[in-house]
């Protein structure tokens with residue numbers, strides 16, 4: 219019987235296999251950032267171990283770094299300490315690092331693909347759950363905890379038990395104005411935040427094939443919000459086109475050899491998945507979340523749900539609690555919800571295509587007086603590209619607060635926070651209580667919806683701006 | 686890592702589902718660079734509420750947490766496990782755990798015992814009827830006991846063995862050093878490295 223893409227990748231990386239034990243898998247690329255690594259390096263030091271493959275390891279500073287005054291010392295003493303420690307570890311263990319201010323600096327999941335380091339057929343790990351982003355290239359990519367970071371540093375392997383596989387078939391064609399973000403929010407709303415637990419998701423179907431690499435990354439990025447271990451998309455011409463010529467992509471004969479291998483990385487026609495889900499792309503419209511987990515999302519045209527609509531008591535309590543935290547009343551049209559802040563950025567939607575989409579909506583328009591809108595590029599390179607295309611002017615003319623690269627308001631570890639009780643439309647991936655700062659209220663949206671919302675001052679899609 | 690065989694401690698009920706790792710330890714605590722001292726971050730925002738269950742004096746020394754389904758969802762931060770451990774927990778009981786959280790827990794010696802939701806409800810009732818009651822966790826036989834109730838729990842055999850032996854993962858993998866060498870030698874040359882390229 220045939221094998222799925224995930225199974226092929228798994229088999230290609232087994233170093234050792236024994237009955238009753240997890241498989242030992244080789245890790246092709248280990249991305250490291252300042253927040254989840256210090257304790258791992260501490261552990262190595264304590265045990266007198268070295269980093270086995272510094273040449274397969276890369277460090278970026280992203281979670282903590284400020285997006286203003288990046289030429290000055292970091293004001294927050296703890297952030298400054300984490301950055302100091304990660305630099306010291308990079309030096310001590312001989313690992314390449316992209317520090318704040320470096321041309322290649324940025325959010326770890328934006329930097330890997332942008333350099334061409336993320337390639338089909340690889341195993342990619344990082345001490346960060348959104349490592350699933352890299353699955354967009356047909357890589358097996360997943361987040362790990364700090365003990366596992368230490369494990370990979372010491373051995374370049376991880377002991378893992380096989381995952382189950384789930385096909386998410388997104389057939390048909392998206393209507394204009396509907397994006398990858400809407401697809402993934404709709405998927406999570408459908409299968410729930412626990413629906414992917416134990417699975418590697420493979421996104422398939424015509425609507426997925428039609429997406430750019432940026433859009434595919436947005437979808438794989440949020441696989442984790444459905445509880446999945448990883449998400450992936452089989453590589454195709456779009457993937458190869460994106461990679462060709464990137465700094466770390468194979469060259470010459472290596473390119474040809476790589477391409478021959480990459481073309482084998484598809485789920486066989488006679489392979490079977492442990493579970494399958496179908497979504498009709500044509501039925502989708504712009505999605506927003508109304509609650510405090512990414513599964514609590516609805517089409518923008520819907521109303522805030524009521525606990526009375528719940529399918530069981532647990533769900534009822536969850537809806538009531540979410541409405542209370544979010545300060546929302548059941549039955550309110552989502553379009554009537556006013557926001558105080560808008561955030562475009564993060565590893566979900568902080569790539570150049572996302573900035574272009576937001577700029578297209580903002581061009582010739584103004585951010586509403588009541589709204590503070592932040593645009594934070596996912597990397598320094600994205601920022602430069604945006605400037606080269608004149609997007610920065612569009613943003614500034616519209617009244618956007620245009621920043622330097624980093625994770626920023628996605629998790630509010632740096633000074634960029636949504637104040638308590640304030641409401642944000644955000645292109646990031648998590649609307650948990652307090653995620654964007656203590657007491658913050660988050661509605662997850664696409665870059666297009668974020669920009670339209672900034673103009674109107676209430677949740678809105680670009681179509682609402684016409685006429 | 687300490688060996689884990691049987692353990693008895695005061696149990697606390699956490700009647701919430703979908704407790705994500707941002708709730709277990711908010712992001713601001715992630716800025717630390719040490720591996721210990723996270724007790725203050727454990728459920729930090731909920732603990733500001735005097736009515737929160739873990740603020741009740743009877744649960745101050747709780748070592749077993751009985752939580753609702755989908756415990757540990759969200760970010761992969763291992764700090765969530767350290768915070769629970771530094772707070773005093775040795776075992777978390779739930780009917781469903783997030784995968785990454787469960788994996789992280791096993792590595793650090795925090796036992797995650799998977800008990801059916803009916804059983805969790807029974808335990809909640811027992812604890813609430815008699816706050817301060819202890820739960821015994823018997824890893825050898827995969828049973829939790831509370832007063833007259835005995836419930837089986839699920840844990841995979843490999844994690845169980847490791848917890849019972851107190852074995853370090855890295856040491857286990859390095860038993861395969863020769864196989865790793867061989868795998869590396871056979872890797873295709875087109876695979877990228879992170880070294881700077883001209």
Ligand code: SF4
Pocket residue numbers: 280281325326327346348564565566624625628629646647
């Ligand atoms: S942008 Fe947000 S989700 Fe992505 S790596 Fe940074 S903090 Fe994590």
